[in-house]
Amino acid sequence: MKYGAVIPWATEREFAELATVAEAAGWDHVFSWEAVWGQDAWVTLGAAAMVTERIRLGTLLTPAARHRPWDLASRVASVDRLSNGRVTMGVGLGALHGNWLAFEPDEGRAVRARRLDEGLAIYAGLMGGQPFEYQGEYYSAKPVTELVPPPPVQTPHPPVWCVGMLIPGRTRQRSLERAARWQGVFPAVAGGSLEDPGSRLTQDGLREVVDRILTLRADAGRTMEGYDVVVEGDSHGSFGSVRPPVQEWADAGATWWVESWWDLPDSAKGRAETRRRLELGPQR
Numbered sequence: 001m002k003y004g005a006v007i008p009w010a011t012e013r014e015f016a017e018l019a020t021v022a023e024a025a026g027w028d029h030v031f032s033w034e035a036v037w038g039q040d041a042w043v044t045l046g047a048a049a050m051v052t053e054r055i056r057l058g059t060l061l062t063p064a065a066r067h068r069p070w071d072l073a074s075r076v077a078s079v080d081r082l083s084n085g086r087v088t089m090g091v092g093l094g095a096l097h098g099n100w101l102a103f104e105p106d107e108g109r110a111v112r113a114r115r116l117d118e119g120l121a122i123y124a125g126l127m128g129g130q131p132f133e134y135q136g137e138y139y140s141a142k143p144v145t146e147l148v149p150p151p152p153v154q155t156p157h158p159p160v161w162c163v164g165m166l167i168p169g170r171t172r173q174r175s176l177e178r179a180a181r182w183q184g185v186f187p188a189v190a191g192g193s194l195e196d197p198g199s200r201l202t203q204d205g206l207r208e209v210v211d212r213i214l215t216l217r218a219d220a221g222r223t224m225e226g227y228d229v230v231v232e233g234d235s236h237g238s239f240g241s242v243r244p245p246v247q248e249w250a251d252a253g254a255t256w257w258v259e260s261w262w263d264l265p266d267s268a269k270g271r272a273e274t275r276r277r278l279e280l281g282p283q284r
Helices: 012-025 041-049 069-082 109-127 174-181 203-219 246-251 268-280
Strands: 002-006 029-032 056-062 087-091 160-166 184-189 228-233 256-259
Touching: 002 056, 012 029, 012 041, 012 268, 029 041, 029 256, 041 056, 041 069, 069 087, 069 109, 109 160, 109 174, 160 174, 160 203, 174 184, 174 203, 184 203, 203 228, 203 246, 228 246, 246 256
Parallel strands: 002 029, 002 256, 029 056, 056 087, 087 160, 160 184, 184 228, 228 256
Antiparallel strands: none
């Protein structure tokens, strides 16, 4: 099991400094998050890349359907080079809220899902090098012969972890199919709240997600070697319902435990508590 933590509230400089605190305390990963209007997560992670050496850096989550795929690929690859290959991109459809709807209408989950899949296909294609060509419903790309950027450090591209939503009673699980095609899954169970979509996740539910992912990958000729199963929990507060002991979640198939302290306030007190928890290190 590896251990990460979400830094819920921090300026760009604060995040970079807290990343150094987390690295010194033995954490394996720190995560930022993305809004439609807000500080740029990839600039923030780039700042953290410059002051750390070991810890991985990533997003939880990137609403990739609202990005132009080539812009997103450019940002992620830049941070991957800055960090010498320590970036992970977490993606989902994105939770609709006022910060999103003030600028863009809701196109519906089905459209966002198709945009997400096309965007990830272009992300991987561009990272893989030229010539690359793509024609989809929403996006297209032709081979680039001018100003081609250098490749990312991680090959074939920085890993992508996807939300995989288990919908009880449904035979086909499209978000699990998506997650199985990439490098990791954030397991969630339909029926959770907007604030905590994985709030109904149980160890039995996690086992079902892992079993379904295993089958999907086997059907595609892939193994589970190197595949990440990421559980969001809380060892300190009361956010959600996923709690230690961590080993029980590892036994159910998790490979990452990520502390998700989303209920900490956006205040000096909340920032101080984030630092205190990071300084304690992961609850191994």
